[in-house]
Amino acid sequence: xxxxxxxxxxxxxxxxxxxxxxxxxxxxxxxxxxxxxxxxxxxxxxxxxxxxxxxxxxxxxxxxxxxxxxxxxxxxxxxxxxxxxxxxxxxxxxxxxxxxxxxxxxxxxxxxxxxxxxxxxxxxxxxxxxxxxxxxxxxxxxxxxxxxxxxxxxxxxxxxxxxxxxxxxxxxxxxxxxxxxxxxxxxxx
Ligand code: SF4
Numbered sequence: 001x002x003x004x005x006x007x008x009x010x011x012x013x014x015x016x017x018x019x020x021x022x023x024x025x026x027x028x029x030x031x032x033x034x035x036x037x038x039x040x041x042x043x044x045x046x047x048x049x050x051x052x053x054x055x056x057x058x059x060x061x062x063x064x065x066x067x068x069x070x071x072x073x074x075x076x077x078x079x080x081x082x083x084x085x086x087x088x089x090x091x092x093x094x095x096x097x098x099x100x101x102x103x104x105x106x107x108x109x110x111x112x113x114x115x116x117x118x119x120x121x122x123x124x125x126x127x128x129x130x131x132x133x134x135x136x137x138x139x140x141x142x143x144x145x146x147x148x149x150x151x152x153x154x155x156x157x158x159x160x161x162x163x164x165x166x167x168x169x170x171x172x173x174x175x176x177x178x179x180x181x182x183x184x185x186x187x188x189x
Contacts, residue, residue: 001105001108001109001112003109003112003113004109005113006035006113009030009106009109009110009113010030012106013028013030013086013106014028014030016028016086016103016106018102018103019087019098019099019102019103021085021087021088021089021095021099021103022087024090025046025051025087025088026051026052026054027046027050027051027052027053027054028054028086028087029045029046029050029051029054029055029056029083029086029087029088030054030056030082030086030106030110031056031080031081031082031083031086031110032055032056032080032081032082033076033077033078033079033080033081033082034077034078034079034080034114035080035113035114036114036115037078037079037080037114037116038079038116038117038118038182038185039074039078039079039080039116039117039118039119039120039178039182040079040080040081040082040110040111040114040116040118040119040120041057041065041079041080041081041082041119041120041122042082042083042084042107042119042120042121042122042126042130043056043057043081043082043083043084043122043123043125043126043157044083044084044085044094044095044122044123044124044125044126044157045083045084045085045086045087045088045089045095045125046083046085046086046087046088047059047061047088047092047159048088048092049062050062050088051088056081056082056083057081057158060159060162061157061158061159061162062158064158064161064162065081065122065158068158068171068172068175069175071172071175072175072176072178072179073179074182080110080114080116082107082110083107083126084100084103084104084107084125084126084129084130085099085100085103085125086103086106087103094124094125095125097128097129097133100125100128100129101129104129107130116150117149117150117151117185118150118151118152118153118178118181118182118185119150119151119152119153120152120153120155120178121152121153121154121155122155122156122157122158123137123156123157123159123160124136124137124157126154126157127140127154130152131145131152131154135154137154137155137156137160140154141154141155141156141170141174142154142155142170142173142174142177144177144181151181151185153174153177153178153181155170155171155174155175156170156171156174
């Protein structure tokens with residue numbers, strides 16, 4: 001993979017028409033945050049608010065993510081936040097694996113530019129696209145997976161927590177795992 005610059009990457013995302021999802025959107029949502037972050041957060045794709053503003057993880061789910069990070073003393077601006085796909089699917093439907101695979105090179109470029117030590121995979125789409133389509137979020141959440149020195153932690157998407165608040169207990173456990181891993185990595189330096 002040839003790693004481009006942030007400018008080139010954002011231009012490439014803006015101009016992409018590789019799958020039908022670009023039709024009818026208001027904004028592409030590339031992602032944002034600290035370009036040198038230790039933690040990269042990956043969700044599914046833009047929802048209505050994100051599509052409107054062109055920013056990842058805003059609206060109610062985004063606010064919850066900000067609170068979840070703050071609870072483990074992470075300022076949202078210190079992580080890099082993105083999604084598997086950069087265009088909002090019609091009616092917020094789940095993107096197909098084909099659409100995910102079409103868009104994944106952009107996420108890989110973001111990963112190569114940020115070079116995080118930890119990836120938080122939020123929700124089933126991020127889990128399936130980045131680890132394996134065979135996995136389910138209920139069985140995989142809260143279990144670290146190490147790939148080429150990168151620590152990946154699947155957990156629920158904040159939108160799922162809003163739909164089913166009972167899941168917040170497990171999500172809190174996952175955030176504590178993230179906090180512990182950050183301390184562990186910090187102590188290795
Ligand atoms: S979802 Fe990704 S691959 Fe599809 S058009 Fe948008 S940017 Fe391109």
